[in-house]
Amino acid sequence: MKVLTGIDEFRGARSSLGGSLGFVPTMGYLHEGHLSLIRKARGDCSHVVVSIFVNPTQFGLNEDLSKYPRDLKRDLDLIQPLGADIVWTPTPEIMYPGGFQTWVEVERLTQGLEGTMRPGHFKGVATVVAKLFNVVQPHKAYFGQKDAQQAAVIRQMARDLNFPLEVVVCPTVREADGLAMSSRNKYLDAEERKAAVVLFRALSAAKSAFDAGERNAEKLRQIVRNILAAEPHAKTQYVSCADYDTLEELELIKGNTLLSMAVMLGKTRLIDNFVIGP
């Protein structure tokens, strides 16, 4: 497994990888969710590239860029046994050299949900992913369903800009009690960690109502809101029941639907979602 930093260096190594290439872009501090993407890529493709880059342009001014957890040694130890060919670890200076001024923006999909709470976030995400795609030149790129709006934005960008690759979205990996895996779970103290299961409980309750025949989107949102409101450590930012592809809020559920939320647990912001559908 090669660990490379520079773009030219990476491209040199990339050019010797024949056959299909699977790509897993990450911000490091890997958890089982990331590892499941790497395993999927390993199963699908001849070769696998993992990138580790904490992308500064997708963090807001008041967000956790400087304290975002980083541990390259730990990450490499986790990736090694999975059989990745190259781990690419560019620096901010390599990705955003002096004079950088080009941005990729996906318009409508980025307006609501995370886009409302985190202005500029998806501009940073779309731009860095376009750059990563152009350097890595993968045939398939793997993203987690946990970041559902991000997955939708990247699918749309890849389609609109004609990137010659397939965006593969993989299921959310959860802890034993249902909490979605996230590098940010590390911020939670013991009590918050216990309370954090409320996201999964709320989604599960709404899913049960859906399975029992409920198709009124507002009723499902209300089920989620009520369960979140009953947890004193949790402060709800939004609850959404939206079309899976357009992310437009629904009145009545007909097709694939994204039930999602953002919740503050103390100072830690958590998101989670279920995809429900006919």
Added chain:
Amino acid sequence: MKVLTGIDEFRGARSSLGGSLGFVPTMGYLHEGHLSLIRKARGDCSHVVVSIFVNPTQFGLNEDLSKYPRDLKRDLDLIQPLGADIVWTPTPEIMYPGGFQTWVEVERLTQGLEGTMRPGHFKGVATVVAKLFNVVQPHKAYFGQKDAQQAAVIRQMARDLNFPLEVVVCPTVREADGLAMSSRNKYLDAEERKAAVVLFRALSAAKSAFDAGERNAEKLRQIVRNILAAEPHAKTQYVSCADYDTLEELELIKGNTLLSMAVMLGKTRLIDNFVIGP
């Protein structure tokens, strides 16, 4: 020479072209300027792709999209003898299908000059060129120096987004009297056509002053403005003397410099430029 319309169809044919690929993106109604780009690509690369697409997103609401000259038969007859492998002629529906919402924007370079006169123009240019690059996957892409700001914007975009290709900018091709070739020259009536040589005369006069030692940028602009003002058919939109790479207006000329202008001849908008330097 294959003439193809669909993206999948194009990609199928593209995948059988081994070796290096040169790409000449055009809006059709080809003139000797375009042909010089195709000849250069033919000399540099194993294979050549020419695209013909009048890109609607780079035209303003009051611009000439609907009357922009189109003649595919004539274009193909001009390309055929030059030995291009594929001519790709996508439609607006293929390039901008329903739900399209992703844009590429180059920030600072697009603020002045054409960017001021044609709001949104370079957003359309950068977006369509990113799309074309992703479909065609060239090793080298050829653009004319006549559209100097466009060339600067595309160079910057290719660098910032890490497109794995070289942007090659080729000299402006001129009529016998010095008028820069342009598909829009066709709009000029006989008197305007005669008057249009004033752009070249003004640039030549400023170049002479530069060659004689003048390094004050405002003096060079003034030489251009005065000559344009003396031509009754010409109405100056802007005259610029700017850094070649950043397009920032200069006081004193030190390095590579773009001397450029936009002029209305009747209802026809013409641009031209010289690159002058140390």
